Amino acid sequence: LNVFSLVMLTLMCLFSLLEIVPLWKKKLRKEMAAIFSCVSVAILLPILYRTLKIDFNPMNGLVWLFRPVANWIDRIFM
Amino acid sequence: LPQKLNLRARQFFILVTLYMLGSAILIMPGNLAIVSKQDAWIAAVMVILIGLGTMWLVFGVYKRFPEKNLVEINAEVFGRRLGFLASLLFFILFTFTITALTIRNLGDFVVTTMIPDTPLGLITIMFILVIIYSAKVGFTAATYASEIFFPWVVIIFIVLCLALLTEMKLDNIKPLFDNGVKPIIGAALHHSGFPFMESVIFLMLACETKQGEKIGKAWFFGILTSGVMLTILTFMAISVLGPIQTNLAIYPTLELAKHIQIGRIEIIISILWFITILIRLIVIFYVTLIGLAQTFRWQGYKFFSFPLGLLVMEAMILYVPNSGYLFELYKVWGNYAFVWGVVYPVLLLVLPKRKNDNSPAA
Numbered sequence: 001l002n003v004f005s006l007v008m009l010t011l012m013c014l015f016s017l018l019e020i021v022p023l024w025k026k027k028l029r030k031e032m033a034a035i036f037s038c039v040s041v042a043i044l045l046p047i048l049y050r051t052l053k054i055d056f057n058p059m060n061g062l063v064w065l066f067r068p069v070a071n072w073i074d075r076i077f078m
Numbered sequence: 079l080p081q082k083l084n085l086r087a088r089q090f091f092i093l094v095t096l097y098m099l100g101s102a103i104l105i106m107p108g109n110l111a112i113v114s115k116q117d118a119w120i121a122a123v124m125v126i127l128i129g130l131g132t133m134w135l136v137f138g139v140y141k142r143f144p145e146k147n148l149v150e151i152n153a154e155v156f157g158r159r160l161g162f163l164a165s166l167l168f169f170i171l172f173t174f175t176i177t178a179l180t181i182r183n184l185g186d187f188v189v190t191t192m193i194p195d196t197p198l199g200l201i202t203i204m205f206i207l208v209i210i211y212s213a214k215v216g217f218t219a220a221t222y223a224s225e226i227f228f229p230w231v232v233i234i235f236i237v238l239c240l241a242l243l244t245e246m247k248l249d250n251i252k253p254l255f256d257n258g259v260k261p262i263i264g265a266a267l268h269h270s271g272f273p274f275m276e277s278v279i280f281l282m283l284a285c286e287t288k289q290g291e292k293i294g295k296a297w298f299f300g301i302l303t304s305g306v307m308l309t310i311l312t313f314m315a316i317s318v319l320g321p322i323q324t325n326l327a328i329y330p331t332l333e334l335a336k337h338i339q340i341g342r343i344e345i346i347i348s349i350l351w352f353i354t355i356l357i358r359l360i361v362i363f364y365v366t367l368i369g370l371a372q373t374f375r376w377q378g379y380k381f382f383s384f385p386l387g388l389l390v391m392e393a394m395i396l397y398v399p400n401s402g403y404l405f406e407l408y409k410v411w412g413n414y415a416f417v418w419g420v421v422y423p424v425l426l427l428v429l430p431k432r433k434n435d436n437s438p439a440a
Contacts, residue, residue, distance in 0.1 A: 005199030009391065012203075016384040023381060031376050038385035042392055049396075059397045059407060066410035070268065073413075077264025078113060 013039050085283065087292035089221045092228045093361060094280060094300025098129075099231070099307060100358025101183050102273045104329050104351055106308050107315040109408060111324040114265040116251050118324065119313040124266035126305030129274030132419055133301045136277045137294055139426045140284045148281045149372040155429045162373060164422075169369040172418045173279055177362045178393035179407065181205055184355045185394070186401040191332055192345070202394060206387045208356065209363045213383040220360045227353045234350040235307060239314065241338040246317040271412030273358075274301065275419025282365045363390070 016039050023031045048054060085093075110118035110125075143151045148168065153161035185202040193201070212220045255262075280297065287293050315330040318337055327333045331351070335344035367386055371379035398404050 004197055005203070008199060008203045009388070012384060012388045012391065016388055019381045019384055026377070028377055030374065031378075031381055034374065034376065034382060035385050038382075038389055042385075042388045045392055045396070057396065057399065059403075062414055063406065063410050066413040069413040070410050073264055073267055077260045077267070 009042065013042060016042075082288075083217055083221070083283070083286035084288040085221060085286050087287065087289045087296040089225060090280075090283065090287055090293060091296035091300045091303075092224050093221060093283065093357070094297055095304045095307075096224055096228065096231065096354050096357040097276075097280075097361050098273050098301060098304035100273070100351075100354040100356075101180050102304075102308055103311065103354055104183070104187060104331055105408070106269065106272075107312040107324055107330040108327055109269050110265050110312055111316065111321050111330070112265070113268070114262045115257065115321040115325070116253075116316055117255060117257070117262050118265065118316055118321070119251070119309055120254075121262045121265040121269070122305075122309040122312040124262065125270045125274060126302065126309060128266060128270035129277070129301050129305055130298065132270075132275050132423075133277045133297055135420065135423050135427070136281060137297060139278075139423050140281060140293070142427060143285075144290055145285055147285045147372070148278075149369060151281065151426055154431050155426055157432050165369065165373040168418065168422070169366050169373065173362055173366040173369060174390070174393065175397070176276065176279075177359065177366055177390050178397050179404070180355065180359055180362065181390060182394045182398045182404060184352075184359070186404065187329060187332075187351070190401070191329060192348070199391075199395075203391060205356065205359065206391055209359050210383045210387040212360045213364055213367055214380050217360075217364050220357070220364070224357050227357070231350055231353055234347060238335060238338075238347055238350070239310060241340075241343075242314055242318055242334060245337050246314065247320075248317060250317045250320045251313070268409065268412045271415030271419065272408065274305070275412070275415035277301070278419050278423055279362065279365050282369060283361075363387075 016035055020032050020035055023035070106122070106125075107118060110121045114121040139151065143154065146154065149161075149165045152164045152168075155161065156164050181202050184205060185198045188201045189196060189198050212223075277297075284293055284297070311331055311334070315324045315334055319327065319330060319333055323333065324330045332344055332348070335347040338344070338347075363386070367379050367382060370376075370386070371382060376382070398407070
């Protein structure tokens with residue numbers, strides 16, 4: 001992430017939080033919780049990845065799971 | 079939740095066509111040529127057949143539940159709790175992932191080919207803002223936009239084909255079936271998942287049409303038109319560039335456009351890709367948005383556009399650490415899409431309906 005992306009992400013977080021105002025007036029708690037959890041994930045994820053140096057990519061799981069099938073198709077048809 | 083969209087069959091046809099063309103128009107010829115070489119265009123024809131088969135399967139689900147969208151169908155087939163889980167998994171693991179991967183693909187394409195010094199974040203965020211805006215103003219606006227853009231897509235496609243007619247060398251596609259039929263079938267099986275096994279997402283839109291009886295035809299011709307356009311592009315890529323260059327090029331259709339000897343016309347031709355990918359993004363983002371809103375029984379969905387855009391932005395960076403990894407993902411995507419695009423609709427078709435309808439939308 002460069003500085004520009006960080007600025008844009010911060011702005012998007014702010015815009016997301018602004019959405020809470022009308023929901024607050026209508027007392028829509030579930031919806032507010034959804035926004036809060038999304039913004040929290042969006043803020044915490046890069047911080048956790050940087051500080052704890054986590055190298056976890058959910059897509060690796062997908063590759064790990066489906067690669068054998070792809071290899072099997074390759075063996076049959078290639 | 080949103081009022082009924084009242085999509086017309088023609089609008090549905092255009093949405094299906096543009097959705098299927100988006101992204102695939104850039105990478106499909108190259109992906110098919112990796113294995114099937116000069117027979118890639120035959121593999122593309124097989125991909126259409128697989129796509130039509132998948133569409134027929136999903137259309138069967140639509141005919142079984144014509145008035146219901148996917149979230150309601152899940153609740154009716156799997157019951158309240160399992161249906162909730164199925165919807166959640168579908169929208170997070172499938173449609174959300176497609177959104178993140180598509181936007182990453184578009185960003186990579188722009189950075190690699192047009193403005194290499196510009197940060198990827200800047201380009202993708204602009205597209206994310208556009209799709210957020212389109213979700214905010216409502217999906218009807220996007221369908222009208224797609225109606226306006228569709229003739230442009232067809233015109234630019236025809237111009238591209240006509241301009242390249244003189245560059246075609248039919249020797250490049252010979253000999254036919256040089257490596258046998260097996261590699262062609264293998265390539266078609268690998269690459270039919272993207273995009274033709276994504277038909278299932280249209281179950282969220284098919285129930286929003288006001289000409290229900292014409293929807294099957296619109297769906298069928300949408301898949302067929304996009305498939306034929308992709309096959310023509312693959313044929314042209316092979317016959318103009320040759321199988322080796324088509325295989326080596328990251329974006330073979332861009333290389334094709336570069337063969338037209340009129341200034342930097344490939345940038346004008348790029349409009350074709352921008353329009354199709356943008357419509358694809360708008361559709362998949364909207365489907366994810368209303369899908370999640372209905373699954374969690376939120377009042378409305380527009381308030382979630384910015385938070386979802388934010389998550390898409392992060393997922394795009396997290397899921398694909400570098401552009402090479404995206405091509406690694408394409409190799410397994412077909413098998414993954416098979417689970418959601420074929421196995422899941424089969425379950426929706428075969429499993430009996432529950433008597434107590436506790437649909438989340440009720």
